[in-house]
Each structure stands twice: as structure tokens, then as C-alpha cells.
Amino acid sequence: MIRLPELLAPAGSPQALHSAIAAGADAVYLSGKRFGARKFAANFDHKAMTEAIDYAHLRGVKVYVTVNTLIREDELLDLAEYLVQLYDLGADAILLQDLGAASLARRLVPDLERHASTQMTIHNLPGALYAAQGSFNRVVLAREVTIEEIKRWGQKMEKAGLGLEAFVHGALCYSYSGQCLLSSAIGGRSGNRGMCAQPCRKPYVLMHGRKDEYGRPEGLQAVAQKESYIISTRDLCVYRHLDKIVRSPVQSLKIEGRMKSPQYVAIVTSIYRRALDAIARGSWSPSKEDERDLALAFNRDFTIGHLLGAKDVMGRGMSDNQGVLIGSVASYDPQRGEAAVRLCASLVPEKGDGLVFQSPGQEMGLVVQKAIEKDGLVRLRTPDRVRPGARVFLTGS
Structure with missing residues (x-):
């Protein structure tokens, strides 16, 4: 019998949570009203969080709560109170980026699992082992890690007691996860504070010119280009190669999309659920109809991503749903x-x-x-x- 990895679905709202669970997710990830890296999703207040965790647990589904923004010093008391609340509510794990927040969680709620958010940019073996030494239970790998690298890490991760989680579907970031400062620099909306304005999805004109004696640009002229969205990436989709991922040491397959609709969550989660179950039975082959439905749900043109060795993940023709x-x-x-x-x-x-x-x-x-x-x-x-x-x-x- 093939060991299936966990299927982890996004829940940006109570409606998306219900969709994910009905579609067959093993676990969902969501955020409270603060400290989550998707500030503009609907998210969950205390009452909604309580109901969400109870609803999921009654159906055998785990709930991971994102606490993955960088934390200011004046927020530490609020954060401490929030971590204790999540533990009391029965959250199965928290996702963290800030090392200070991780240290605080380890001391305050040591029995609450800690997952290293993809925002921590863990993209190599020393980084993963560092997370294990910091008492993390799981690492959400940066999207730049390849499946071949993950296979080489397998035995060491098992020895260190560290689970590996990888994104398999959804939007890609132009920068290394957690390292993009473009939104903050352009408009003061920091992605590491949950407020990314997605400047990578905007059209740009490429300029060429000289530098003056002080290094300032001069004589700039526009360079003719066929495409305008020069730093926009395609969307990740490994559906066709899912059996290869299942045979790797990855323990959790993550679908991106806390800003997406409940319908999107339902469609994508159900397709991956059916595929995983068929792989377990030994009867799976990629379905053209399912691939079409994944594209219809939302796509900026699909790529297999760095995970499966794509050399170019850019989608410069358009930055919205291509259909x-x-x-x-x-x-x-x-x-x-x-x-x-x-x-x-x-x-x-x-x-x-x-x-x-x-x-x-x-x-x-x-x-x-x-x-x-x-x-x-x-x-x-x-x-x-x-x-x-x-x-x-x-x-x-």
C-alpha cells in the first residue's frame, strides 16, 4: 500500500473551510485577524476560529493556523496571549516565520506543533536541519527546492524528526519566499506583514540608458517588448506528475489560495483528492478533464515549477486568470x-x-x-x- 502524503488546503474564509473539508482535505491552514501573511483574506475572528476548529475536528481534519508575519516588539504581549488562545482552542499546529515568535511559542505552548513557514526561505539541507534544532516539527519548503534535493534529504529529515511540506498548486512568488521587499519599497505594504500589493503582477516598461558620473541613470529609452508583465510568474501545477511527488519524502502537499474563492478551493482540492486516492489504489493516470477544470478554476498558465525542474516559470503575457x-x-x-x-x-x-x-x-x-x-x-x-x-x-x- 502506498503511503499517501497529507493533502493540505487553504481556508481563507469559513466558506472556503467548508469547501476544503467537503472536497477531501486532510488538513486546512487558516489565519486569525492578526499575524497572518494574508491580511486581506476574510480570515477568522475568535468565535469563527473556535467554530472552524470544532467543525474540522469533528470531521477528522487538522487545522494549522498561520502566525507567520514578522513581529514587532510592541506586539509580543498580544502574540503571547494569542498563542495560548490557539492552544486552548485545539489548533493542531502553528506556522511561524519570526524566530522570536517561534522561541516564545516553544516556551509558552511547548505541546503545540510548530511549522516553519515558507516565509523562512528554507531552501537547503543546512536550513532544514537548523529548523529541526530549533524544535520545529515541520518545514514548509521554499518553492525553489527541487524534488531531487528533497529525496537526498529524506533520511536525514527522518532522523531529525522533521516533516517536509511542499507547495504543489497555486500562485508562485517572483522572489524567494519571504525575501521580496518590492511591495514594501514601492508602496509601504510589506509582504512580511501580510500586506503584499503584488507589484510583480503589474505591467512594466523596460528602460535602457547610461549612468552619469554619480551613477544616476540618464538618456533612458524604452526597450520594445512583446510582453508587458515582465516579472509575473505562471501558476504552479504538478497534477500530471503527482505520482512522482507521492514517492518522495514529502509528507504534506500544499495548495496555495487563501485569497481564492470557496469554489476554487473545492475544485482544486477535490481533483487532487481523487488523484491521490487513485494513486493509492494503483489505478491512476492523469485526466484531461481534470486538467481542464484546474485551468478553468484559475490559472496564469501552468508550470511544473522548480519543484520538478522547470527552467523558466515566468508568464509575461498576462498576470490574471488566463482560463x-x-x-x-x-x-x-x-x-x-x-x-x-x-x-x-x-x-x-x-x-x-x-x-x-x-x-x-x-x-x-x-x-x-x-x-x-x-x-x-x-x-x-x-x-x-x-x-x-x-x-x-x-x-x-
């Missing part, structure tokens, strides 16, 4: 304000679906009000003129 390519514009009737889309997939847009039309210099989204299909063409009314040849993506179904 699934379903066809291209064959013609446009300006009199009727209507585009004829030639389909290249089995998906046919229906009323209420979301579409994006993409061509060089133009991107337009719409919600389908009416779609008429005939002879491989679908006719759609569009709010603006679209160019023949524009690619059409289904972004919501």
Missing part, C-alpha cells in the same frame, strides 16, 4: 457588433460564462449574454470591436 483557450475570432461584423469565434476545443461558451479576447495591444473581457453555435462557429455580441485572429479564452464557467 482555457477555446478558439479564435474568424470575423467581426461591425453592423451587428458581433464576433464569429471558430472553436478549437470541445468547450462551447454559454450564457453567463466569462470570456477574454486577446490580440496584440488589445485585451477585452465580457460575460456571455447569448451564444449561437453553427458549423463550428459561435456568434457572440461584444461591447467593442475585436480583431480577426484574436484568441478567445474561457475564464469562468
Whole structure:
């Protein structure tokens, strides 16, 4: 019998928590109203946290609470009180970035498991062993670690009593986890305080020029580029290679997405759950339908990430949900304000679906009000003129 790793799902809200558990998660991770690295998720106040932990435990699901921001000195008393509350509520583990917070937790609530957050940037064996010496029970590895490195660490991690957790699906950070200061530098919103404004998802113009005698840029000129989102990454998806991850020493497979909708959590968690159960039975092969549904749930184009050896994880064409390519514009009737889309997939847009039309210099989204299909063409009314040849993506179904 294959030993299955834990499936760990995000719960940014009570609704997402219910979705994750119904979809088959073994554990969920969530945050209170303070000290979590996703300040703008719905998160959980004391009452909601109490109900969430009880709800999960009644269904055999563990709850890990993120306490993974950097802590200011004037917050230590509040943090101490919060850690004791989490222990009393029955949280199964806490995720930590701040070493001072980890030391405080070790002294105040020594029986509460401590997981080293990915924000700690643990990306090599000495870092993992350092976490073990600091009495951490688990390390959430930086997304830059490869599966081959993890395999080499296996025996030493087991000897040190340290579990390994790895991200398998969701958004990637442009920087090493926990090391990006761009949001803080540009707008004063620190990712290490849970307030990242995601400047990596914005369009930029690449400039080229000279330096004056003081090192200041001068004579700057824009460099022509095909793509505008030059520091935006693709989304991670290892679904097709999940059996390879299962055979590694990774003990927990983590889905990113505390800012995502309950529907997203349900779809992604259920697909990975079915895949893991099929792997355990020895009857799994990747499903094209499941891959399509993962893309429909949300994607910025998928990559297998550094985990499985991808050389390039950048997605510079766009920074929002790309959806699934379903066809291209064959013609446009300006009199009727209507585009004829030639389909290249089995998906046919229906009323209420979301579409994006993409061509060089133009991107337009719409919600389908009416779609008429005939002879491989679908006719759609569009709010603006679209160019023949524009690619059409289904972004919501």
C-alpha cells in the first residue's frame, strides 16, 4: 500500500473551510485577524476560529493556523496571549516565520506543533536541519527546492524528526519566499506583514540608458517588448506528475489560495483528492478533464515549477486568470457588433460564462449574454470591436 502524503488546503474564509473539508482535505491552514501573511483574506475572528476548529475536528481534519508575519516588539504581549488562545482552542499546529515568535511559542505552548513557514526561505539541507534544532516539527519548503534535493534529504529529515511540506498548486512568488521587499519599497505594504500589493503582477516598461558620473541613470529609452508583465510568474501545477511527488519524502502537499474563492478551493482540492486516492489504489493516470477544470478554476498558465525542474516559470503575457483557450475570432461584423469565434476545443461558451479576447495591444473581457453555435462557429455580441485572429479564452464557467 502506498503511503499517501497529507493533502493540505487553504481556508481563507469559513466558506472556503467548508469547501476544503467537503472536497477531501486532510488538513486546512487558516489565519486569525492578526499575524497572518494574508491580511486581506476574510480570515477568522475568535468565535469563527473556535467554530472552524470544532467543525474540522469533528470531521477528522487538522487545522494549522498561520502566525507567520514578522513581529514587532510592541506586539509580543498580544502574540503571547494569542498563542495560548490557539492552544486552548485545539489548533493542531502553528506556522511561524519570526524566530522570536517561534522561541516564545516553544516556551509558552511547548505541546503545540510548530511549522516553519515558507516565509523562512528554507531552501537547503543546512536550513532544514537548523529548523529541526530549533524544535520545529515541520518545514514548509521554499518553492525553489527541487524534488531531487528533497529525496537526498529524506533520511536525514527522518532522523531529525522533521516533516517536509511542499507547495504543489497555486500562485508562485517572483522572489524567494519571504525575501521580496518590492511591495514594501514601492508602496509601504510589506509582504512580511501580510500586506503584499503584488507589484510583480503589474505591467512594466523596460528602460535602457547610461549612468552619469554619480551613477544616476540618464538618456533612458524604452526597450520594445512583446510582453508587458515582465516579472509575473505562471501558476504552479504538478497534477500530471503527482505520482512522482507521492514517492518522495514529502509528507504534506500544499495548495496555495487563501485569497481564492470557496469554489476554487473545492475544485482544486477535490481533483487532487481523487488523484491521490487513485494513486493509492494503483489505478491512476492523469485526466484531461481534470486538467481542464484546474485551468478553468484559475490559472496564469501552468508550470511544473522548480519543484520538478522547470527552467523558466515566468508568464509575461498576462498576470490574471488566463482560463482555457477555446478558439479564435474568424470575423467581426461591425453592423451587428458581433464576433464569429471558430472553436478549437470541445468547450462551447454559454450564457453567463466569462470570456477574454486577446490580440496584440488589445485585451477585452465580457460575460456571455447569448451564444449561437453553427458549423463550428459561435456568434457572440461584444461591447467593442475585436480583431480577426484574436484568441478567445474561457475564464469562468
